[in-house]
Amino acid sequence: MNTLPDIRWLLGLAGLYVAWLAILYVAQRSMVYPGTRIGERPPLAADRADREILWLDTGFGRVEAWLLSPRGGDVENPAPAVILGHGNAELIDSIPKGFLGLRDRGYAVLLVEYPGYGDSAGEPSVETVTQTFVAAYDTLAARADIDAGRIVGMGRSLGGGAICALAAQRPLQALVLVSTFADLPSLSHRFLAPARLATERYNNESVLRQFAGPVFIAHGTRDELIPLQHATRNDAVAARSRLLTYDARHDECPVDFERFWNDVDNFLTEELATR
Numbered sequence: 001m002n003t004l005p006d007i008r009w010l011l012g013l014a015g016l017y018v019a020w021l022a023i024l025y026v027a028q029r030s031m032v033y034p035g036t037r038i039g040e041r042p043p044l045a046a047d048r049a050d051r052e053i054l055w056l057d058t059g060f061g062r063v064e065a066w067l068l069s070p071r072g073g074d075v076e077n078p079a080p081a082v083i084l085g086h087g088n089a090e091l092i093d094s095i096p097k098g099f100l101g102l103r104d105r106g107y108a109v110l111l112v113e114y115p116g117y118g119d120s121a122g123e124p125s126v127e128t129v130t131q132t133f134v135a136a137y138d139t140l141a142a143r144a145d146i147d148a149g150r151i152v153g154m155g156r157s158l159g160g161g162a163i164c165a166l167a168a169q170r171p172l173q174a175l176v177l178v179s180t181f182a183d184l185p186s187l188s189h190r191f192l193a194p195a196r197l198a199t200e201r202y203n204n205e206s207v208l209r210q211f212a213g214p215v216f217i218a219h220g221t222r223d224e225l226i227p228l229q230h231a232t233r234n235d236a237v238a239a240r241s242r243l244l245t246y247d248a249r250h251d252e253c254p255v256d257f258e259r260f261w262n263d264v265d266n267f268l269t270e271e272l273a274t275r
Helices: 004-032 097-105 126-141 158-167 185-191 204-210 228-237 257-273
Strands: 052-058 061-068 079-085 108-112 146-156 174-178 214-220 240-246
Touching: 052 126, 061 126, 079 097, 079 126, 079 158, 097 108, 097 146, 097 257, 108 126, 126 146, 126 158, 146 158, 158 174, 158 204, 174 257, 204 228, 214 228, 214 257, 228 240, 240 257
Parallel strands: 079 108, 079 146, 146 174, 174 214, 214 240
Antiparallel strands: 052 061, 061 108
16 A cells, blocks of 8 residues: 555645744744734823823833822822733723722822833843833832832733733732733643743743732633633632632623722732731
8 A cells, every 4th residue: 555645745734834833933922912013002091191101221222101190098108009011912002991990099000011012112022021020110119109018010911921020020019910821831732832932931820839929810711812721720829819700701801890999909908908
């Protein structure tokens, strides 16, 4: 029996797969950071028109950040703050209004851009994003109007990777993670690629395993980009965590911001009061 055609067919499939992996390897950074292709910034939203623009100095250039002052609260004393990392296809201009809820709870909110996004210098990578968020933390903690001992990190989707990378290097009081992954390389299987080929190796799970503070996790049960299993993995390794789920897809979470912020308030009040 002549098996040569079968062998050629298999070799052809193997060649196509290798070519597919090569394309993915070259294109993966643009897939992880699609926001670099946003050509025009949206109009300035009214809820952030009072922003203070900060330019963060890094080794590769300046990166933009916006500081939003707290609404209400004690204006005589330094305010607690939250550093917010947004999703990979957003700009700080377009972060949904609901994610600024801590501002109404007496927190200053720092919106940090990614390198190469908007008017910011550089190219995004794990290294440059981490450097940017460390610079953001140091800038914020040095301000007289900010309580450096009460800085919370909040990340949505890719922003969870940025915030966890920051938590590995700076003392955040607590973390709030929305629709984020346990580790980014394990998502490679969606493209039929081995995780070892991933260059952007954010690993939230390993950071959370070492993080001593409270961690609030929110995730959609119908998340089509980052399965709920990632949230349960993060919840399992964090020492002090709470997982809140929604009947929602990736970009829909959380569908109920009133419930979300009430649960965040209750969780942080309980956890921070006991330490």
